[in-house]
Amino acid sequence: SQQGEEDPQALSIQEGENATMNCSYKTSINNLQWYRQNSGRGLVHLILIRSNEREKHSGRLRVTLDTSKKSSSLLITASRAADTASYFCATDGEYGNKLVFGAGTILRVKS
């Protein structure tokens, strides 16, 4: 079963604009991760934020985590056409032995 939901389901922006995706989850977590998936391919790990962290940066990515609201956001700044992909948040399972993914946000960056 899916842990949570991403919002929006799909997002279309112009190159150079910022893209924000949100993720909600249901249970307590140790960490939350974001992955990218290009069409029909495997997932690429982007960033991990631990439950005691509120914000984390990596290059053009900024992730926030609000454990009181059980939600996270991923911001991609100065988007590029190559950022076109599906983005998934994933939380660790009850014993940290598996990842539980949301349904994903499809991002399209138009050049």
Add this chain to the structure above:
Amino acid sequence: DTGVSQDPRHKITKRGQNVTFRCDPISEHNRLYWYRQTLGQGPEFLTYFQNEAQLEKSRLLSDRFSAERPKGSFSTLEIQRTEQGDSAMYLCASSPERNTDTQYFGPGTRLTVL
């Protein structure tokens, strides 16, 4: 570090046939995971191994599915008597013992059952 590899990348089969997929994890990663992803959804956990021991199986893994990792290196996932509902992308991931938080995914095997 050559990454996780999966074989085949695509498989088309007829309903009722058996299929087997292979996953080669990153060298020295002792954890190996299998996930299934259907169109428009995120991956769903199927099972995972620590070395050769299969430690957890999802309820999604019906008795038609079996996974092995006999020597603690590569793994195989077999589906017997395939059904059209088995059509999906099957993803393998691995993680090292020192950091099991992050999983590294392979390119997946796309199964189509006709």
